[in-house]
Amino acid sequence: MIVRIWAAQIVAGRMDDFCALLSTQVMPELRATDGCLGGEVLRSLTDEGPRVLMISRWRDEDALRAYAGPMWRIRPVWAEDELRYLAHPPEVAHYRPLPHG
Secondary structure, eight states: OEEEEEEEEBOTTOHHHHHHHIIIIIHHHHHTSTTEEEEEEEEOSOSSSOEEEEEEEESOHHHHHHHHOTTTTTOOOOOGGGGGGBSSOOEEEEEOOOOOO
16 A cells, blocks of 8 residues: 655635545545545644645555556645645655554
């Protein structure tokens, strides 16, 4: 499994609208994508430099490549209509969970 963390700084005053978009449209579509094992959206607790994290879990590299393209390791995915919410281009990072125990 691979954990993908998509992080973005949000334009001041747009956090509630953007989180609503992520929760009602983006995450349901993402969860329905073949190879996606689930995910969640997290929002920062402060208004200074408001940030959102979208955490998704993926079956393997092939699933991530099918979703995000051949540059999946470095290229974040976002839709054109999301740009009005973003103060800067989003960033993406990937992790493998450690075994429990």
